[in-house]
Amino acid sequence: MSFYNQLNLFRWEDIEKEILSRTSRDVERALSARFLDPDRFISLLSPAAEASLEDMAQRSHRLTEQRFGRVISLFAPLYLSNECTNSCVYCGFNLKNPVERLTLTVKQAEAEASFLHALGFRHVLLVSGEAPQVVTVEYLSQALKKLRPWFSSISIELYPLPTEKYQTLIAQGVDGLVVYQETYNEQRYREVHPAGSKSNFRWRLDTPERGGMAGFRRIGIGALLGLSNWRVEGFFLALHARYLLRNFWKSHITLSFPRLRPAAGGYEPPYPVSDIHLVQLIIALRLFLPDAGVILSTREAPYLRDHLIPIGITSMSAGSRTEPGGYAHDIRAEAQFEIADHRSPKAVAEIIKKKGYEPVWKDWDAAFLQ
Amino acid sequence: MDDPLIIAGRSFSSRLLMGTGKFSSTAIMQKALAASGAEVVTVALRRVELDNPEDDLLGAIDTSRYLLLPNTSGARDAQEAVRLARLARAAGCEPWVKLEVTPDPHYLLPDPVETLKAAEILVKDGFVVLPYIQADPILAKRLEDIGTATVMPLGSPIGSKQGINTRESIKIIIEMANIPVVVDAGLGAPSHAAEAMEMGADAVLVNTAIAVAADPVSMARAFKKGVEAGREAYLAGISAPQKAAEASSPLTGFLRQP
Numbered sequence: 001m002s003f004y005n006q007l008n009l010f011r012w013e014d015i016e017k018e019i020l021s022r023t024s025r026d027v028e029r030a031l032s033a034r035f036l037d038p039d040r041f042i043s044l045l046s047p048a049a050e051a052s053l054e055d056m057a058q059r060s061h062r063l064t065e066q067r068f069g070r071v072i073s074l075f076a077p078l079y080l081s082n083e084c085t086n087s088c089v090y091c092g093f094n095l096k097n098p099v100e101r102l103t104l105t106v107k108q109a110e111a112e113a114s115f116l117h118a119l120g121f122r123h124v125l126l127v128s129g130e131a132p133q134v135v136t137v138e139y140l141s142q143a144l145k146k147l148r149p150w151f152s153s154i155s156i157e158l159y160p161l162p163t164e165k166y167q168t169l170i171a172q173g174v175d176g177l178v179v180y181q182e183t184y185n186e187q188r189y190r191e192v193h194p195a196g197s198k199s200n201f202r203w204r205l206d207t208p209e210r211g212g213m214a215g216f217r218r219i220g221i222g223a224l225l226g227l228s229n230w231r232v233e234g235f236f237l238a239l240h241a242r243y244l245l246r247n248f249w250k251s252h253i254t255l256s257f258p259r260l261r262p263a264a265g266g267y268e269p270p271y272p273v274s275d276i277h278l279v280q281l282i283i284a285l286r287l288f289l290p291d292a293g294v295i296l297s298t299r300e301a302p303y304l305r306d307h308l309i310p311i312g313i314t315s316m317s318a319g320s321r322t323e324p325g326g327y328a329h330d331i332r333a334e335a336q337f338e339i340a341d342h343r344s345p346k347a348v349a350e351i352i353k354k355k356g357y358e359p360v361w362k363d364w365d366a367a368f369l370q
Numbered sequence: 371m372d373d374p375l376i377i378a379g380r381s382f383s384s385r386l387l388m389g390t391g392k393f394s395s396t397a398i399m400q401k402a403l404a405a406s407g408a409e410v411v412t413v414a415l416r417r418v419e420l421d422n423p424e425d426d427l428l429g430a431i432d433t434s435r436y437l438l439l440p441n442t443s444g445a446r447d448a449q450e451a452v453r454l455a456r457l458a459r460a461a462g463c464e465p466w467v468k469l470e471v472t473p474d475p476h477y478l479l480p481d482p483v484e485t486l487k488a489a490e491i492l493v494k495d496g497f498v499v500l501p502y503i504q505a506d507p508i509l510a511k512r513l514e515d516i517g518t519a520t521v522m523p524l525g526s527p528i529g530s531k532q533g534i535n536t537r538e539s540i541k542i543i544i545e546m547a548n549i550p551v552v553v554d555a556g557l558g559a560p561s562h563a564a565e566a567m568e569m570g571a572d573a574v575l576v577n578t579a580i581a582v583a584a585d586p587v588s589m590a591r592a593f594k595k596g597v598e599a600g601r602e603a604y605l606a607g608i609s610a611p612q613k614a615a616e617a618s619s620p621l622t623g624f625l626r627q628p
Contacts, residue, residue, distance in 0.1 A: 065582045066529045069392020124424040217446075217475075226552075245476065250446060290477040356394045365416050367457045368450045 003243045004205055012232055013040075019231045021096070022046035030042045031055065031192050036288045041238060044284035045231045053280060060286040060312040067290055071358045073315040074114045074345065077157075077297075079142055079324040080104050080143065084129030086196030088182075090224070090260055090267040092336045093129040095196070097265050099334035102324045103134045109143045113150040114279035115328040119319065122152040122362040125178060127322075127336075130159035130197055137165050141172055146171045153364035155218065159197065160207040166214035173369060177211035178220035179204065180256065183227040184236035192227060208240070212248030217368075220242055220295065222256030225278070226269025233257075234281045241252050245289070254293035255285055261299050261337040275304055279311065286312035298339040305341055305348075309355045318348035372613075373605065375573050377550055378466075378519040380437070380497040382409045385567065386597045387439070387549035387552065389577025391417070392529075393586065396430045402580055403436070406590035410437045412575065414466050415454045416444045434595045439500065441468035448487035455492055467492060468522070469501040478528040482509050487517070493517040502554055505536035510543045510551075521547065522575065524555035525566065529578040531558025534565055560596025567600025568608050 022043045029054065043049060044056065062113035081103035084093040092099065104112065124147070128135045135158060147154060155176025156169065165179065185188050186201050193199045208219045221240055225234040226259060234257075241253050259278065260269040272282075282294060294313045296305055298320040305316065320339055325331035341348070349359040374381040377423040388408040393399035402428035403411060411431055418440075419425045434445055440458040445451035448471065469492065471484040480502050486509065492499050498519045503509050505523035513521055523540055526532035533556065534540060544551050557563055563574045576593050583589035 065392075066531065066578060069578070069581055070394035177467060196412065250473045250475070353395065358393065358395050360417065362419060363416055364444065365420075365457075367453050368416070368444060368446075370453075 001055055001188040001247070002202075003210065003240055004202055005186065006239060006243055007205070007236065008124070010236075011285075012187075012228075015235050016232045017318075018042055019045050019235065020047065022048050024048045024051060027052050031059075033114075036289075038235070038239060041233060041284065041288045044283070044287060045234050049284070050276065050280060052307040053283070056283045056287065057279070057311050060283040063290050064286060064294075064312045064314065068293075068314050070311060070356060071360045072313070072352045073123065073293075073363055074121065075125055075153075075155075075315060075317055075359045076119070076121045076345070077125045077127050077317055077320050078109070078112050078116065078147075078337070079322055079326065080158075081128040081131050081135050082111060082324050082336065083131040083134055085132070086130045086198040086301075087194055088198060089192045089194070089265065090227070090269070091166055092334055093267065094265050097162065097334070099100075100287045100332050102331060102333035103128075103131065103139075104324050106139075106142050106146055108325055108329060110146040111200055111328045112325065113147045117150045120349070120361050121345065123154070123155075123364065124151045125155045125157055125176075125317075126174075126329070128159065132159065132197075135159075136255050136293070137161075137168055140169060143174045144174065144286075148366065150365060152362045154221070160204055163210040163211070163214050166211055166216065175216065175364065175369065176215075176218035176220065177208070177216040178222075178254075178256070179207045179211070180222035180224060180258075181205055181240070184223065184233055184240070184270045188228045188297055197313065205240065208244055209247070212244060212251055216251055218252045218293075219248065220252060220254040220256060220293075221285065222258065222295075224260060225257050225273040225281075226260035226271055229271055230257075230273045230277055230281055234284060238285055240287075241289055241292055245291075252293060253291075255289070256295040256297070257281060258297055258299045261340065278304075279308070280314050282308065298341040301339065301340040302343060302351075306351050306355065309352060309357055318343065318345040318354075373601065375550065377410075377500070382437075384409045384594075384597075385573040385601055386563070386594055387412065387442075387554075387573055387575040388523045388580065388590070389444075389575060390414075390427065390431070392578055392581035394581075398586055399581070400430055402586040402590040403431075405587045405594070406576075406580065407594045408436070410439055412439045412475055412577070414443045417442050437466065438463060439466050439468045439472050441502075443470045443472065445471050445488075446484075447471065447481070448472040448491065448598060450491075451456055451484070451488040452495075453493050455488075455497060456495070459497070459528055464498075465496055466498040466519075467500065468497055469518075474579055480504055480524070482506060485509075488515055489518050490516050500552070503600045505539035505543060507539060507542040507546060511546060514547065514549050518550050518573075520550045522554040525562065526552050526556030528555045530556050531579055532556050533562040534569075536566075537549045537569065540571070541569055542567070552591065560592045563593055563596040564600030564603070565628055567597055568603050573597075
């Protein structure tokens with residue numbers, strides 16, 4: 001069993017053609033249907049759907065409100081390491097980039113955690129590059145021992161691991177797994193991930209499934225917008241989410257679609273995504289997957305983040321630092337990318353309240369697991 | 371009219387229970403709570419910092435006025451639900467628990483097997499257990515047998531606001547129950563709440579419909595009235611069986627002839 005089998009039932013070019021061919025009547029039909037199947041969903045990704053954006057946004061707003069309430073969850077990324085054995089052409093951590101590398105000691109990680117805790121965070125995402133020699137399961141186990149007391153929920157966005165290692169991490173208190181396929185276009189994937197373990201498309205694609213089999217409560221997937229046509233990415237991301245929902249029904253699926261940002265190496269994305277298209281993607285996905293969480297990071301500018309709050313997102317990071325040690329230490333390690341929203345968590349919480357939403361710092365409890 | 375709701379020997383004058391999730395702010399939740407007239411309030415333990423005496427959510431509910439009913443939402447199996455309930459009790463909450471065991475985070479439908487398991491453990495452990503269940507009449511009786519204080523069958527999935535899709539099963543549950551039946555989940559409008567009460571339900575629990583209404587405070591008030599209207603109609607005999615006309619007995623009248 002693998003999503004790869006489903007993925008290969010479609011040709012990228014055919015889906016692209018299909019999406020572009022949809023008319024406003026198709027969009028109307030999709031919006032008046034009781035259920036959105038993939039075929040109707042395709043209409044919502046089309047250029048023709050842009051004219052119905054406001055209507056779609058209203059539905060997305062109501063649906064999100066019903067399923068999730070008037071709340072936005074807050075979390076912080078905690079970068080453990082920027083060492084990396086991959087050469088992803090778009091990333092600041094690309095092994096070819098001559099930048100400052102650092103892997104935090106457990107003590108340093110704890111200092112970062114304490115800093116984040118003081119800011120109010122109770123949900124954290126541990127991040128690293130592909131560094132299996134330094135970010136080992138033993139290192140993670142030691143770090144988790146120290147980090148767990150600070151947070152109600154710990155998710156990981158590291159490098160793809162086998163199922164057994166995920167089981168070990170879950171037993172040590174990790175409840176969420178995040179891994180982006182970056183692009184579902186296999187050819188483009190090969191071009192931008194030329195070397196290292198990440199060059200293996202299938203291994204990465206199967207990662208959320210290994211996570212599901214290991215038993216993560218929450219599985220986060222995503223696409224890095226800018227690498228390929230966002231409309232087709234959106235289609236495959238949605239299919240991937242639906243596949244995971246059906247096969248790992250006990251796990252909560254979340255979606256993320258970061259847009260490529262300036263980073264060391266200076267990669268120019270071939271398919272940059274405009275604000276209006278990002279909004280269309282978020283709304284279409286919300287309508288197709290009413291229960292999926294939608295995450296918005298600090299890659300996006302303040303004004304856009306603020307306007308997206310009532311449109312369908314459910315979780316935001318704030319005050320992020322994407323360099324290891326960036327919160328509590330005076331360290332000059334390289335950041336993964338430049339963030340665009342530099343506002344403090346407190347300021348972001350205020351904006352959320354102003355928009356009529358409650359910022360939620362804690363929505364989980366370690367007691368569930370132990 | 372003296373018509374109290376009695377749960378585990380405790381008397382309540384309101385038959386509307388309210389959930390505190392999904393509100394845009396604690397302040398609005400408090401105002402809506404006051405407007406609803408509810409006396410029993412549920413709180414998701416996953417949201418609460420139990421070891422922090424100044425926690426926003428818990429601190430916002432005046433426990434001298436309201437009975438705080440912690441719920442185990444997020445629990446995927448009996449073990450997790452039991453853990454959470456015990457945690458709440460250890461933190462000083464009264465040993466009442468709204469048992470929610472929902473392994474499916476999408477529709478949040480309750481797992482009957484794990485709910486039964488957890489209920490048994492918690493009842494033996496001295497808790498007053500109010501279990502959230504699918505509208506399954508057999509499960510309702512089995513829970514009553516092991517000693518839960520109520521059963522809480524869903525009207526439709528949490529947050530869906532579809533009303534009482536499960537009405538035929540709920541009618542059976544009400545007919546067979548010796549403990550209070552609280553219709554919980556999916557109530558989208560005061561008319562749904564009234565319908566539940568007219569059917570003979572002892573109470574209803576409402577959360578999403580109030581929390582995400584354009585005006586939660588007014589909606590809370592409307593639900594209060596809906597529950598009262600439905601209950602009064604029920605007591606006035608709206609559900610009383612039609613008395614068969616005694617005048618004519620076309621089939622058996624001949625037996626009465628001398």
